[in-house]
Amino acid sequence: MTGKLLIVNSYHPNARYVPMGSFGICDYLEQRGHQAKIFNGALYPPNEQVGRLEQEIRSFQPGAIGLIMQWKEYTDSAIRLSRDLKKLFPQLSIIAGGMTAGYFAQTLLRRYPSIDGVIRGDAEEPLHLLLGGHDWPAIPNLLFSSGDDLQAGEGVYRTDCATLEGMSFAGLDQMIDSQRYLEAIEPVLGFPVFIGRGCIHNCQCCGGSHKAFTEHSGRQRPVFRSTTAVLRDLKRLAGRTGTIYIGFENSPRYLEKLFRLVADDPELSGALALNYGAWGLPGRRLLELYSRAFRFGGRPRPILEISPETAIDIHRPLVRDPALYFSNQQLRDTLDSTREIFGSDLRVELYYSRYHHTHESRDVLEEELAGIHDLHDHLQRRGYDNMVLTNYHLATDVGSHNWDRLMDADGTDGLDTLLRGLGRMGFPAPGRPPMDNLCLYAPPSLDRQTLETHDRLVSWLELLRKQRPSCYFIAARLLGFTTLVDCVRSVIEKRRQSGWGEEVTLVGLSHLLRGLALEVEDEVHRVPAAHQTLVRDLAQLHAGHLDTLAGPPAPEDGGLTTRPLIEEQKLLVTGWDLAAEGFLQRLEQEDHLPPAEPTLNIYCGRRIVSFPRRMEPGFRLFDGSRTVAQVLQEAGADGTLDAAELRDLLIFITRHHATFTC
Numbered sequence: 001m002t003g004k005l006l007i008v009n010s011y012h013p014n015a016r017y018v019p020m021g022s023f024g025i026c027d028y029l030e031q032r033g034h035q036a037k038i039f040n041g042a043l044y045p046p047n048e049q050v051g052r053l054e055q056e057i058r059s060f061q062p063g064a065i066g067l068i069m070q071w072k073e074y075t076d077s078a079i080r081l082s083r084d085l086k087k088l089f090p091q092l093s094i095i096a097g098g099m100t101a102g103y104f105a106q107t108l109l110r111r112y113p114s115i116d117g118v119i120r121g122d123a124e125e126p127l128h129l130l131l132g133g134h135d136w137p138a139i140p141n142l143l144f145s146s147g148d149d150l151q152a153g154e155g156v157y158r159t160d161c162a163t164l165e166g167m168s169f170a171g172l173d174q175m176i177d178s179q180r181y182l183e184a185i186e187p188v189l190g191f192p193v194f195i196g197r198g199c200i201h202n203c204q205c206c207g208g209s210h211k212a213f214t215e216h217s218g219r220q221r222p223v224f225r226s227t228t229a230v231l232r233d234l235k236r237l238a239g240r241t242g243t244i245y246i247g248f249e250n251s252p253r254y255l256e257k258l259f260r261l262v263a264d265d266p267e268l269s270g271a272l273a274l275n276y277g278a279w280g281l282p283g284r285r286l287l288e289l290y291s292r293a294f295r296f297g298g299r300p301r302p303i304l305e306i307s308p309e310t311a312i313d314i315h316r317p318l319v320r321d322p323a324l325y326f327s328n329q330q331l332r333d334t335l336d337s338t339r340e341i342f343g344s345d346l347r348v349e350l351y352y353s354r355y356h357h358t359h360e361s362r363d364v365l366e367e368e369l370a371g372i373h374d375l376h377d378h379l380q381r382r383g384y385d386n387m388v389l390t391n392y393h394l395a396t397d398v399g400s401h402n403w404d405r406l407m408d409a410d411g412t413d414g415l416d417t418l419l420r421g422l423g424r425m426g427f428p429a430p431g432r433p434p435m436d437n438l439c440l441y442a443p444p445s446l447d448r449q450t451l452e453t454h455d456r457l458v459s460w461l462e463l464l465r466k467q468r469p470s471c472y473f474i475a476a477r478l479l480g481f482t483t484l485v486d487c488v489r490s491v492i493e494k495r496r497q498s499g500w501g502e503e504v505t506l507v508g509l510s511h512l513l514r515g516l517a518l519e520v521e522d523e524v525h526r527v528p529a530a531h532q533t534l535v536r537d538l539a540q541l542h543a544g545h546l547d548t549l550a551g552p553p554a555p556e557d558g559g560l561t562t563r564p565l566i567e568e569q570k571l572l573v574t575g576w577d578l579a580a581e582g583f584l585q586r587l588e589q590e591d592h593l594p595p596a597e598p599t600l601n602i603y604c605g606r607r608i609v610s611f612p613r614r615m616e617p618g619f620r621l622f623d624g625s626r627t628v629a630q631v632l633q634e635a636g637a638d639g640t641l642d643a644a645e646l647r648d649l650l651i652f653i654t655r656h657h658a659t660f661t662c
């Protein structure tokens with residue numbers, strides 16, 4: 001007896017992926033005479049999801065729905081969808097599967113009658129038996145409601161290597177609207193290549209770790225496919241997509257072999273762009289094979305993901321599996337290697353996260369943050385503009401060690417905690433930076449205020465780095481990252497006491513910089529006097545500039561026929577030529593502060609124009625009594641300003657709103 005299965009993925013606002021095993025399940029079932037398709041609700045607007053699915057069910061007439069509950073982020077939408085479907089098709093069996101379903105199997109079945117059964121662990125053979133009409137008590141891995149109780153199907157099924165070998169995970173047409181799927185995922189990471197299932201490692205945060213797999217799927221050991229089977233899938237995929245993703249690295253030697261085979265295969269070599277999620281630190285040989293086997297040179301650049309997670313060396317083996325350990329120095333050496341091998345054709349994404357159980361105190365958090373910024377600075381100095389560093393909220397994966405830490409305080413299986421967390425996503429507390437992940441766990445030693453302050457600190461420093469890079473880099477060079485972090489945190493705390501609750505915006509940034517200008521003079525930070533003055537000037541200069549960014553439209557004649565007055569708020573005298581190109585290089589090369597020369601700075605639109613203060617009298621000639629054109633005719637008569645230089649300057653500042661017309 002054969003049947004039909006519709007695998008259904010629910011809607012998610014930020015993700016379009018389905019687990020890669022879904023394609024394998026379809027293939028497994030089809031080889032045994034069933035029909036199977038994937039409906040990916042995440043591809044459609046939320047209000048279209050149920051209508052489209054209803055239509056699909058009416059035309060395909062499946063015998064059962066395989067409801068995907070793999071990633072925790074989909075839990076609430078999958079439950080909602082099961083209820084909607086049950087109302088429409090009360091006779092249709094809805095069987096949930098995936099890591100999250102496996103973990104919460106009992107609670108889901110007890111609480112949501114719309115879910116008829118849950119498959120815990122591998123689903124290929126249980127689904128085959130179910131579609132074949134076997135009685136549910138005879139189906140391994142299946143848990144289902146029976147009267148008022150739950151009943152487990154007999155036996156345990158684990159997919160083995162031989163079974164995986166005979167399956168394909170590249171049957172794109174098994175998904176309805178597969179082209180739409182490819183268009184949605186290609187700009188993200190591309191089509192994930194299935195190599196195996198499970199992991200030998202135990203990173204503390206991971207819901208796909210050895211420990212987590214044991215709990216949600218009963219899997220003790222990973223299973224792999226041979227490189228031959230994977231090559232077969234790659235050839236199938238090459239006909240449909242140009243971008244793939246690999247994130248399975250139980251054995252780096254396996255990957256080396258796979259990459260070598262791809263490099264030596266005339267049909268595959270250079271045919272695909274690979275985004276590669278490294279589990280550890282990729283070795284040089286693997287990187288060289290990566291460069292030979294896959295396509296580079298196009299845009300967007302292929303991505304190599306590396307996850308140090310923490311900037312503190314001794315914490316890395318506590319946060320990630322110790323077997324994956326690498327030091328900060330080894331990381332820097334690897335980044336140098338990637339630059340040598342790929343130039344800027346590879347985008348390297350480095351992931352740091354918070355909160356880990358090692359983040360026991362504010363000091364540790366700030367040491368971490370200073371280390372992350374120090375690496376940023378290192379990359380910037382080397383000109384590695386293809387490397388991106390992200391400091392994100394760490395998601396609390398169901399079944400991970402961090403999940404257990406969270407549950408220690410919870411006392412339940414945590415489904416309510418998860419659903420509450422999902423409900424809060426996208427709704428940050430007023431004035432608080434948004435969570436960029438479902439981060440439910442933080443060490444109990446960090447109180448709410450410390451967490452809020454730290455989240456703000458991360459966001460403000462990031463905004464400063466992006467919006468005012470010269471200010472950020474000079475301040476960091478002069479103060480050191482530890483002191484910069486300390487000063488900015490003090491500003492946030494003091495301003496909170498005075499009721500400051502601004503959003504992390506450019507307007508807020510100018511207030512923050514004014515606070516920083518005062519803060520560096522506080523003796524608790526022990527900033528040398530000369531550096532205090534320099535950082536104060538620098539912070540004030542950039543704060544003033546931010547305040548003036550919104551200006552009136554440029555005069556139609558370019559300002560030449562007006563009699564302009566200089567806007568005094570758009571002028572600032574500083575002790576140094578802080579806005580000059582090359583200030584950082586001079587600071588570095590000369591290893592001491594550049595000689596002080598009082599400088600007049602003018603805020604012109606998005607730029608700051610600076611020149612020596614001694615030239616101010618000549619510059620003031622132009623202030624108010626004559627038109628710009630008249631001044632230009634006489635320019636340089638008193639010898640304080642070079643005529644050509646003055647001309648450029650006057651035209652520039654009048655066109656960029658540093659003046660108003662009298």
Ligand code: SF4
Binds near residue numbers: 202
């Ligand atoms: S994060 Fe760690 S535990 Fe999780 S899959 Fe990667 S290597 Fe395995």
